[in-house]
């Protein structure tokens with residue numbers, strides 16, 4: 315229902331015209347002068363009908379007041395005598411229309427009807443403009459978001475491609491070394507079988523050769539293992555068991571570095587679906603790194619947790635910590651700060667976790683110890699060949 319403000323100092327006009335308007339379906343507000351008219355908020359009006367001759371401030375001033383408002387309200391002026399002299403002023407002041415006294419009902423309703431329609435169209439236009447503007451803004455935002463996403467994806471792909479290329483190159487070298495190594499091992503073992511003729515130091519030397527070859531072989535296997543595309547075998551498995559097994563395997567290193575172990579293994583975490591073998595490899599790498607970061611002793615805490623559909627494992631050490639600059643590099647293949655390090659532990663862990671559709675994150679500062687968190691989906695589709 316459009317709202318009409320009717321301003322006239324004659325009570326009879328307010329009464330009769332107000333009644334006509336109400337019957338025609340308008341909601342009507344009335345005022346006798348400028349001051350009682352301006353108490354009505356212009357924003358709530360659809361049309362104003364104003365007598366030009368008002369006591370005190372006149373109708374033209376009220377018209378100007380309404381024209382100054384933020385919103386557009388069409389104003390119909392009522393002129394006293396049918397004198398044409400005031401019309402230019404009315405038009406200049408921005409009136410929408412005018413009607414002359416004595417007011418004829420149909421003329422009034424006609425003018426108000428047209429004004430209300432104009433107001434409706436203008437409001438509608440504003441609403442549409444606002445909507446278009448909002449859509450444009452939204453679109454711009456989405457384009458910006460998508461662009462950022464694409465840039466991020468591109469970066470990831472470039473990094474991934476570099477890692478893959480590095481892996482391929484390493485694998486090539488490893489392959490070339492692998493066969494001669496196998497030969498060397500055979501020769502050495504043959505040599506060893508002649509040990510009866512050797513002095514003690516010579517036997518010791520041969521043992522050293524065999525050890526070194528075995529060490530090289532393990533390295534080659536590690537590199538090949540990293541470069542080889544691996545297929546996850548998702549089965550129902552127990553992360554707490556994995557943690558316990560890995561710790562048992564690393565018992566010698568724990569003892570050597572005087573590391574105290576604190577476990578917080580949540581029972582809810584014990585039933586999930588993941589690739590057991592690569593999870594073992596990952597935790598082995600992370601826990602070994604933690605131990606190696608505490609050569610003078612410290613505390614290793616391992617936490618497992620199940621948060622709705624995700625499995626969370628946290629490996630915390632009180633070791634040397636990792637600076638911000640260094641943190642950027644530790645996932646790069648072959649980045650290591652250790653004399654006998656290979657630098658494949660962290661990249662392997664990331665590759666494996668990402669293949670699970672999970673994330674691996676690091677929080678550390680130099681001298682503050684390190685927390686590595688992994689989150690993987692706990693509910694995945696089991697492999698078809700899984701038992």
Ligand SMILES: Nc1ncnc2c1ncn2[C@@H]1O[C@H](COP(=O)(O)OP(=O)(O)O)[C@@H](O)[C@H]1O
Nearest residue numbers: 603604607644650651655656657658659660684
């Ligand atoms: N928990 C940790 N505390 C301190 N430094 C770490 C930790 N984990 C990894 N790093 C750093 O990241 C490097 C890369 O780790 P990794 O890929 O496992 O290779 P590697 O252990 O063979 O050096 C390590 O050499 C070490 O400097």
Ligand SMILES: [Mg+2]
Nearest residue numbers: 599603659660
């Ligand atoms: Mg390591």
